[in-house]
Amino acid sequence: MIWDKEFETLPREALEALKLKRLQDLVKRVYATVPFYKRAFDERGVKPEDIKSLDDLKILPFTTKQDLRDNYPYGLFAVPLESVVRIHASSGTTGKPTVVGYTRKDIETWAELMARALSAARVTKSDIIHNSYGYGLFTGGLGLHYGAERLGASVIPMSGGNSKKQIMIMEDFGSTILTSTPSYALSLAETAEEMGVDFKKLKLKAGLFGAEPWSEGMREEIEKKLNLSAMDLYGLSEIIGPGVAVECMEAKRGLHVFEDHFIVEVINPKTCETLPYGQRGELVFTTLTKEAFPLIRYRTRDISVLNPELCVCGRTFVRMERVSGRSDDMLIIRGVNVFPSQIESILMNIEGIEPHYLLIVDRKGTMDTLEIQVEVNERVFSDEIKNLQILGKKIEKDIKDFLGVSTMVKLVEPKTIQRSEGKAQRVIDKRKI
Amino acid sequence: MKIDQISVFLENKSGRLAKVTRVLGEAGINIRALSLADTTDFGILRLIVNDSQKAREVLKENGFTVGKTEVVAVEVEDKPGGLAGILGVLSDHDINVEYMYAFVEQSGENAIIICRFDETDKAIDVLQKNNIAILRGEKLYQF
Numbered sequence: 001m002i003w004d005k006e007f008e009t010l011p012r013e014a015l016e017a018l019k020l021k022r023l024q025d026l027v028k029r030v031y032a033t034v035p036f037y038k039r040a041f042d043e044r045g046v047k048p049e050d051i052k053s054l055d056d057l058k059i060l061p062f063t064t065k066q067d068l069r070d071n072y073p074y075g076l077f078a079v080p081l082e083s084v085v086r087i088h089a090s091s092g093t094t095g096k097p098t099v100v101g102y103t104r105k106d107i108e109t110w111a112e113l114m115a116r117a118l119s120a121a122r123v124t125k126s127d128i129i130h131n132s133y134g135y136g137l138f139t140g141g142l143g144l145h146y147g148a149e150r151l152g153a154s155v156i157p158m159s160g161g162n163s164k165k166q167i168m169i170m171e172d173f174g175s176t177i178l179t180s181t182p183s184y185a186l187s188l189a190e191t192a193e194e195m196g197v198d199f200k201k202l203k204l205k206a207g208l209f210g211a212e213p214w215s216e217g218m219r220e221e222i223e224k225k226l227n228l229s230a231m232d233l234y235g236l237s238e239i240i241g242p243g244v245a246v247e248c249m250e251a252k253r254g255l256h257v258f259e260d261h262f263i264v265e266v267i268n269p270k271t272c273e274t275l276p277y278g279q280r281g282e283l284v285f286t287t288l289t290k291e292a293f294p295l296i297r298y299r300t301r302d303i304s305v306l307n308p309e310l311c312v313c314g315r316t317f318v319r320m321e322r323v324s325g326r327s328d329d330m331l332i333i334r335g336v337n338v339f340p341s342q343i344e345s346i347l348m349n350i351e352g353i354e355p356h357y358l359l360i361v362d363r364k365g366t367m368d369t370l371e372i373q374v375e376v377n378e379r380v381f382s383d384e385i386k387n388l389q390i391l392g393k394k395i396e397k398d399i400k401d402f403l404g405v406s407t408m409v410k411l412v413e414p415k416t417i418q419r420s421e422g423k424a425q426r427v428i429d430k431r432k433i
Numbered sequence: 434m435k436i437d438q439i440s441v442f443l444e445n446k447s448g449r450l451a452k453v454t455r456v457l458g459e460a461g462i463n464i465r466a467l468s469l470a471d472t473t474d475f476g477i478l479r480l481i482v483n484d485s486q487k488a489r490e491v492l493k494e495n496g497f498t499v500g501k502t503e504v505v506a507v508e509v510e511d512k513p514g515g516l517a518g519i520l521g522v523l524s525d526h527d528i529n530v531e532y533m534y535a536f537v538e539q540s541g542e543n544a545i546i547i548c549r550f551d552e553t554d555k556a557i558d559v560l561q562k563n564n565i566a567i568l569r570g571e572k573l574y575q576f
Contacts, residue, residue, distance in 0.1 A: 376442045376475075376498050383440035383479055383502045383549065384531055385470050411475050413444050414498050 114147020217348020
């Protein structure tokens with residue numbers, strides 16, 4: 001189902017023209033209203049009039065997370081605060097969070113984009129959306145909420161946490177759609193199992209999951225355990241929140257980027273050069289229509305690849321592959337680049353292994369070590385030591401074969417790895433460098 | 434002829450074994466025999482209890498990973514060479530013992546060996562044909 005047929009299926013040529021027009025307007029706007037961008041343009045000798053084609057995007061400066069921090073809290077806002085109706089902030093695991101603002105029109109745009117995203121998962125106004133994304137500074141909860149209301153569905157503003165109550169409400173209210181982080185969806189599955197609630201008896205038919213990288217294996221696990229169709233939803237607060245890109249139920253292969261509002265590029269994170277379609281690199285977004293917090297070429301650190309092939313669903317937007325990792329959560333273990341999501345994919349391919357794991361990086365002498373904690377459940381447990389040792393060795397071997405890095409698997413008791421109610425913490429880096 | 438044995442996965446950290454025994458004690462479950470196999474990181478506790486069904490339930494409720502295996506309780510004369518004779522018979526028939534542990538009956542003159550075989554049915558068959566006494570579950574659970 002396509003929410004905004006006119007724009008979502010716009011012929012490429014018309015779409016490119018629209019993008020260019022909007023880019024030119026954006027560049028003029030930020031140059032005039034955001035001192036940071038005026039300075040950055042001037043330093044490069046770039047004038048707003050220099051943008052004559054979409055290809056000229058290349059001459060524009062990048063914006064990084066550090067720039068956002070340096071301008072904390074309101075330095076990059078392009079409108080006076082009296083025009084701002086909402087402020088969100090991204091979870092700052094290190095130091096200050098990054099602050100984003102929305103005008104009334106931005107909130108409207110966001111609701112429209114989320115309505116598009118929900119429609120792509122075939123959500124309709126007769127659905128009951130169980131929204132377990134956190135409400136608060138995090139954009140997930142309210143982003144989903146406004147989109148659900150725009151669509152006309154009934155939205156239950158659960159937020160994260162209190163899992164037993166979540167299951168009870170899912171059961172009693174007849175929730176048909178679940179929205180949460182993928183790791184929390186699995187945590188809910190465990191709670192339901194403990195409570196003796198069978199997902200086959202619930203009315204859930206689909207879920208939209210995002211806000212953290214997850215693997216295809218984890219999707220299968222979620223679909224099996226929660227008995228629903230799991231769709232990938234992409235977004236980040238700096239760009240707008242959830243609703244930047246979404247999978248369509250028709251193809252379920254790659255996420256359509258809402259290109260009439262965001263220009264997406266993939267760059268080589270080291271050289272910063274723009275890469276052609278089909279090559280993997282860091283996603284970079286330019287917000288075309290946002291008023292309060294427009295960004296030029298924002299480096300997301302998310303690693304993906306773009307696919308321009310026309311999709312069976314009829315949307316003309318380019319698709320990005322599921323985010324395979326973040327250039328900043330990439331671990332370098334004895335010189336080998338390792339993404340937690342790669343390890344997750346390998347674990348998910350081993351029969352019986354739970355999708356809960358923890359990576360502990362340490363340094364013994366001059367050697368980096370990577371310990372992988374995996375929970376022992378009844379499916380993999382044995383009364384014989386050797387069978388468990390074989391399991392550990394198999395995981396170590398699979399990882400060595402695929403990633404070329406030696407690891408130590410540590411089998412731990414069930415539920416000892418912390419369950420997240422928001423974004424999962426997968427890595428503990430104890431190295432002091 | 435077969436005995437229910439439960440096994441519990443334990444991480445090598447203090448207090449885990451104490452927790453298992455406390456949970457079982459509070460549920461009124463009596464441990465008849467046990468053995469603990471360990472590696473540097475983890476251990477497997479194997480138990481024969483008077484009510485294995487209930488033991489599994491309470492341990493699971495307390496978050497432990499619990500398995501159930503069928504083992505054989507063999508009576509061995511409590512004298513030099515008693516065990517060697519039995520193992521000789523098994524070896525002659527190519528039956529492999531995965532692991533075993535022993536305890537001595539309070540009353541009798543016999544020791545009881547709990548054996549985990551790779552082929553349990555075949556082992557029972559061989560033991561019986563060689564007139565080696567196998568303890569029935571009910572008897573073992575009730576001691």
